[in-house]
Amino acid sequence: MRRVKRCAVWAGKLASEVCGRKVPVHQIIAIPCWTVVPGRFYNPRVVAGGGVAGVLEAITDPKPVAMKAAEIKRIETKLGDLCRDVEW
Secondary structure: OHHHHHHHHHHHHHHHHHHOOOOOOOOEEEEOOOOOOOOOOOOOEEEEHHHHHHHHHHHOOOOOOOOOHHHHHHHHHHHHHHHHOOOO
């Protein structure tokens, strides 16, 4: 679980640097075909594969700041660049 938290901090810093503003990041582990007890709070949050949308609705700030398409594209590009350096 510590690794998930570290990754969330890293992703938040990366997104904030790319966008030039603070970007909130939430820790969610989605595990397909698992049964997750509804109503239980896990930290980080754990959901069955199809439950991500419901969790995102539940954790969204009441007054969220929408990300612009260009910001999302910059984050996507940066992550893509970083992932291309990984050898399998």
